[in-house]
Amino acid sequence: MFAYKIVMVGDFGVGKTSLVRRFVDNSFSEEYLSSIGVSISKKTLTNSMVMLWDIEGKTESKPIYESYLNGAKGFIVVADITRAATIEGISEHIELCMRKSPHAPIVVSLNKNDIQTDSVYDKDKIENLSPNIIMVVETSAKSGESVEDIFLNLDSKIVEQIK
Amino acid sequence: MVKNKQKTQEDESLIEAFSPIVNELIDRNYKNSQDKIAKQMAPLIGSAIREQIKNQKDEVVDALYPVIGNMISRYVTKTFEDMLEKINAQIQNGLSFRAIKRKIDSKVQGVSESELLLQESTTSNIRALLLIHKQTGTVLTIAENPNKPIHEPEMLASMMTAIQSFVNDWIDQNDKHQELGEIEFGGSRIVIEDSGYAVLAAIVDGAVFNSTYESIRNVLESIVLENGDAIRNFNGDLSTFSNVTIYKHISALLSCERDEVESGKKHPLIYLIPVLMVVLFLWFFYSSYTQNEILKKTQDAIYKTPQLTSYRIDTKLEDSKVVITGEVPSLYQKNLAYQKVKQIDGVKSVKNNLVVVDFESDPKQIESNIFYLIKGFNLSYNTLLDYEYTYPSLKLKGVLESKKQKQKLLDELKKIKGVKDIKDNIKIQKPKAVVPKIDTVVYFQTNSSTIEPSQIEKLDKLASLLKGLDSNLSVYIKGESSPKGSKVLNEKIALKRAKSVGRYLKNTAKIPQKVVEDISDIFTKRCAVVSLKK
Numbered sequence: 001m002f003a004y005k006i007v008m009v010g011d012f013g014v015g016k017t018s019l020v021r022r023f024v025d026n027s028f029s030e031e032y033l034s035s036i037g038v039s040i041s042k043k044t045l046t047n048s049m050v051m052l053w054d055i056e057g058k059t060e061s062k063p064i065y066e067s068y069l070n071g072a073k074g075f076i077v078v079a080d081i082t083r084a085a086t087i088e089g090i091s092e093h094i095e096l097c098m099r100k101s102p103h104a105p106i107v108v109s110l111n112k113n114d115i116q117t118d119s120v121y122d123k124d125k126i127e128n129l130s131p132n133i134i135m136v137v138e139t140s141a142k143s144g145e146s147v148e149d150i151f152l153n154l155d156s157k158i159v160e161q162i163k
Numbered sequence: 164m165v166k167n168k169q170k171t172q173e174d175e176s177l178i179e180a181f182s183p184i185v186n187e188l189i190d191r192n193y194k195n196s197q198d199k200i201a202k203q204m205a206p207l208i209g210s211a212i213r214e215q216i217k218n219q220k221d222e223v224v225d226a227l228y229p230v231i232g233n234m235i236s237r238y239v240t241k242t243f244e245d246m247l248e249k250i251n252a253q254i255q256n257g258l259s260f261r262a263i264k265r266k267i268d269s270k271v272q273g274v275s276e277s278e279l280l281l282q283e284s285t286t287s288n289i290r291a292l293l294l295i296h297k298q299t300g301t302v303l304t305i306a307e308n309p310n311k312p313i314h315e316p317e318m319l320a321s322m323m324t325a326i327q328s329f330v331n332d333w334i335d336q337n338d339k340h341q342e343l344g345e346i347e348f349g350g351s352r353i354v355i356e357d358s359g360y361a362v363l364a365a366i367v368d369g370a371v372f373n374s375t376y377e378s379i380r381n382v383l384e385s386i387v388l389e390n391g392d393a394i395r396n397f398n399g400d401l402s403t404f405s406n407v408t409i410y411k412h413i414s415a416l417l418s419c420e421r422d423e424v425e426s427g428k429k430h431p432l433i434y435l436i437p438v439l440m441v442v443l444f445l446w447f448f449y450s451s452y453t454q455n456e457i458l459k460k461t462q463d464a465i466y467k468t469p470q471l472t473s474y475r476i477d478t479k480l481e482d483s484k485v486v487i488t489g490e491v492p493s494l495y496q497k498n499l500a501y502q503k504v505k506q507i508d509g510v511k512s513v514k515n516n517l518v519v520v521d522f523e524s525d526p527k528q529i530e531s532n533i534f535y536l537i538k539g540f541n542l543s544y545n546t547l548l549d550y551e552y553t554y555p556s557l558k559l560k561g562v563l564e565s566k567k568q569k570q571k572l573l574d575e576l577k578k579i580k581g582v583k584d585i586k587d588n589i590k591i592q593k594p595k596a597v598v599p600k601i602d603t604v605v606y607f608q609t610n611s612s613t614i615e616p617s618q619i620e621k622l623d624k625l626a627s628l629l630k631g632l633d634s635n636l637s638v639y640i641k642g643e644s645s646p647k648g649s650k651v652l653n654e655k656i657a658l659k660r661a662k663s664v665g666r667y668l669k670n671t672a673k674i675p676q677k678v679v680e681d682i683s684d685i686f687t688k689r690c691a692v693v694s695l696k697k
Binding site (some may be wrong): 001002003004015037038040042049051065068070072073158160 | 297298299300301303315318324325327328329332333383398399400401402468
């Protein structure tokens with residue numbers, strides 16, 4: 001049995017909590033409640049017990065408490081596909097993740113793809129931000145699209161690294 | 164003035180007219196909008212209470228006292244009930260190892276047992292211990308009280324790590340690096356002991372004492388010393404992380420505290436107590452039996468001593484010492500009783516409390532003494548003595564074997580105080596010797612007086628018997644022969660046979676008796692018959 005920690009990183013309101021809730025409880029709520037501090041969830045997979053750290057999103061006035069990232073075996077960097085600023089912030093988050101855990105795999109989740117939007121992004125550019133990025137994918141916590149994929153792919157990579 | 168009066172009357176008329184309607188409206192509104200009213204009233208109530216406390220504090224206290232007073236009283240009562248229950252449980256387990264230890268501690272420390280009991284009742288109990296990987300929040304090892312398991316220990320560990328991380332970040336911003344030491348909740352708390360890579364979290368119910376902190380710290384120190392590298396290199400794979408020694412460390416800490424929780428459990432040594440009690444009982448039984456036997460022997464010895472039989476003498480045991488009590492007429496009896504008791508096997512010491520009393524003037528006591536003395540004498544020497552006693556004269560009747568025996572009797576009688584005039588009609592008569600009947604037949608061959616080897620054993624047995632008898636007796640041997648043939652020859656061979664047997668008994672077997680050889684009056688077979696006469 002493997003036991004490890006994954007941290008959800010991203011700006012405020014990008015849907016980190018919703019992704020976790022969809023993955024853990026298979027539920028979704030339209031109501032937005034800003035996370036304060038950290039919320040931890042446990043998900044038991046076939047060979048692993050994953051502790052999901054859903055930390056408070058970064059805002060202009062408040063940075064992320066970096067200590068929450070200590071000891072993480074993997075990261076899910078989340079951006080809101082409808083908010084360009086959050087996509088631009090991905091690089092900063094990835095930098096932080098690599099600083100805290102230089103070898104931890106990273107999945108970039110471009111969330112809220114259930115909402116029609118005109119914003120464009122360069123997927124290759126995001127993929128090239130770090131060699132640790134194993135996946136850049138559009139997700140929807142609301143519809144559940146690709147939610148399991150991001151967590152399961154990250155789990156496989158982490159287990160492979162631990163082995 | 165008139166105008167004002169008129170206005171007042173109008174107002175009153177209006178109030179009278181609208182009052183029922185307004186009241187009805189309020190009632191209806193209240194019924195339909197209770198939640199709304201409650202929301203509107205809530206902030207007002209807080210402000211109203213604050214205002215009232217500011218202005219009339221005592222009144223508020225008086226008003227709330229029945230509620231708050233009762234609540235506090237119930238809380239305190241409940242707390243005391245819990246404590247009493249705990250103390251009662253500890254008292255009921257009076258035979259437990261802990262209870263015995265408490266009693267000893269109480270004596271050694273000079274502190275009352277109740278005080279120690281109270282101290283125990285407020286002791287902290289470690290419910291669970293978690294060794295947590297500091298960075299990841301992974302639970303490396305957990306030891307918990309099976310009666311109070313921790314739900315979702317991984318969540319607890321992660322949350323604690325999160326809090327720890329938050330505090331670290333926050334404190335770092337304030338230029339001070341310190342670790343979170345404790346989280347308190349309700350009557351319990353989580354004591355957190357931090358090392359470089361691991362955190363030992365102890366969930367403690369009740370008060371936490373310095374000794375508890377100390378023991379948690381020591382355990383973490385041991386764990387880090389022994390498993391520091393393994394903890395540091397933990398990569399998330401629990402299957403490769405050996406936590407056997409760690410579990411041993413933390414569960415030891417848990418179990419030593421758990422003893423207090425499960426004080427109902429008895430120490431194995433407790434089961435020795437019934438065994439000891441059985442041994443004690445057997446020893447007591449044996450000791451009692453032995454003492455009774457000794458007592459019985461002492462009483463027998465006194466009763467069977469003719470000089471003491473008639474007196475009221477009793478014996479009892481006091482601390483393994485035989486105490487003789489009663490009354491005797493002289494120092495002679497007192498000393499005699501002492502000697503008789505002292506000689507008994509098993510008697511270690513004797514206390515002679517016999518009182519010498521003058522019996523001289525009591526004819527009944529004198530006669531009683533004579534009666535027991537004569538009876539004892541008869542029993543001892545197998546005699547048939549009798550007596551007549553008319554105060555103060557004693558007449559003796561009967562037969563004794565010797566003058567010596569008679570003198571002994573008279574001497575003993577003279578020792579009885581009050582016996583002054585003894586007339587004896589005792590005859591001295593030696594007992595008749597009892598002659599055993601012997602009728603041994605020794606067989607011979609035809610025309611032979613030679614003793615056959617087969618007859619030798621018979622003669623030796625006879626000789627052995629004769630040697631144990633009175634030498635004044637005479638052994639008669641009468642020879643016989645077959646009735647056939649010449650009478651002269653038959654008589655001749657018969658005498659030879661008698662003499663042959665006589666020679667063997669006298670010369671070979673060396674019997675002490677006189678031997679008389681003769682022939683039998685009637686001849687029936689080839690033999691010699693040996694008999695014994697006075």
